[in-house]
Amino acid sequence: MRTDGKSAGLAHEDAAALGGGRTGEVCAKTVAQGNDESEAACYNDAHRVNDGIASAFNWLDSKTIVTAAGSVSQADAGTIVTGEGGTTNAAGQGMTIWLTGLSGAGKSTIASLLTDRLNKLGIAAEWLDGDELRRILGKGLGFSREDRFENIRRAVYLAEMLNRHGVVAVVSLISPYTEMRDYARQTLPRFAEVYVDCPLEVCEARDVKGLYAKARRGEIPSFTGISDPYEVPPSPELTLNTAGQTPEENVNTLIAWLTEHTSLRLNK
Numbered sequence: 379m380r381t382d383g384k385s386a387g388l389a390h391e392d393a394a395a396l397g398g399g400r401t402g403e404v405c406a407k408t409v410a411q412g413n414d415e416s417e418a419a420c421y422n423d424a425h426r427v428n429d430g431i432a433s434a435f436n437w438l439d440s441k442t443i444v445t446a447a448g449s450v451s452q453a454d455a456g457t458i459v460t461g462e463g464g465t466t467n468a469a470g471q472g473m474t475i476w477l478t479g480l481s482g483a484g485k486s487t488i489a490s491l492l493t494d495r496l497n498k499l500g501i502a503a504e505w506l507d508g509d510e511l512r513r514i515l516g517k518g519l520g521f522s523r524e525d526r527f528e529n530i531r532r533a534v535y536l537a538e539m540l541n542r543h544g545v546v547a548v549v550s551l552i553s554p555y556t557e558m559r560d561y562a563r564q565t566l567p568r569f570a571e572v573y574v575d576c577p578l579e580v581c582e583a584r585d586v587k588g589l590y591a592k593a594r595r596g597e598i599p600s601f602t603g604i605s606d607p608y609e610v611p612p613s614p615e616l617t618l619n620t621a622g623q624t625p626e627e628n629v630n631t632l633i634a635w636l637t638e639h640t641s642l643r644l645n646k
């Protein structure tokens with residue numbers, strides 16, 4: 379895939395090159411073997427990747443020129459842009475809201491609600507979730523420190539691409555190491571680290587996916603909080619306590635923070 383800003387499209391093989399599930403080698407094989415059902419699944423996965431990334435390009439304003447060669451040029455910063463979904467962003471509003479915390483802390487719940495709220499407020503926002511990213515783009519990645527870092531690198535790559543076109547990226551990844559989150563902070567243009575704080579005992583009692591029980595039985599090695607570290611962020615932009623508050627209260631706190639500290643137009 380081109381990363382020089384000259385190409386606005388993502389071809390099927392580009393999605394595959396990102397390393398996603400059936401979009402990689404397996405796809406090449408199934409397509410070659412002419413297996414219709416698997417082939418359709420491959421293309422669906424590739425298109426999901428395409429949709430996620432290409433949605434960044436839905437927010438280009440009316441002054442944006444899309445050339446026959448597929449290159450784009452963005453109009454002046456501050457212009458209101460309208461996408462198919464009816465959301466609007468001003469160029470230069472792209473930022474990343476990075477939710478970090480233990481499994482079961484509430485990252486996905488908050489990220490999903492926040493993305494919805496932003497979209498309803500007319501802000502183009504995309505949710506990049508750990509589980510989903512790993513399913514589509516995480517081919518071969520486990521949970522060693524190196525693999526987690528690679529996972530974060532891929533998420534940062536996508537977030538940067540979305541940000542470049544004014545889209546707010548809402549990222550929910552455990553991202554357990556300070557070094558990894560600092561990499562994201564240094565790489566992304568506008569970045570807010572949100573610590574989704576919940577005591578391990580509460581996460582374990584929730585055990586949304588039954589993974590803590592498995593980890594305690596020794597069936598999942600290197601499980602964050604049980605047999606692998608989680609480094610509490612030393613200075614996040616915001617901490618949300620999910621043990622004592624509802625998801626809606628947490629999202630209201632986040633929206634209030636964004637209103638005060640960013641240029642997002644949230645008072646509509």
Ligand SMILES: Nc1ncnc2c1ncn2[C@@H]1O[C@H](COP(=O)(O)OS(=O)(=O)O)[C@@H](OP(=O)(O)O)[C@H]1O
Nearest residue numbers: 481482508521526529551552553554599600601602
């Ligand atoms: N060993 C181990 N440790 C932690 N989590 C595990 C593990 N194995 C599987 N899972 C499931 O994978 C989800 C975490 O993926 P992430 O991509 O967010 O992790 S990381 O940022 O790369 O550390 C995590 O999802 P969430 O519960 O939504 O956080 C778990 O469902």
Ligand SMILES: Nc1ncnc2c1ncn2[C@@H]1O[C@H](COP(=O)(O)OP(=O)(O)O)[C@@H](O)[C@H]1O
Nearest residue numbers: 480481482483484485486487586620623624625
């Ligand atoms: N304030 C809160 N914020 C987020 N989730 C909460 C909150 N209070 C209770 N929960 C519950 O905790 C669970 C969190 O699960 P999830 O969002 O998948 O966590 P994570 O993505 O961090 O693994 C959900 O069942 C959710 O309903």
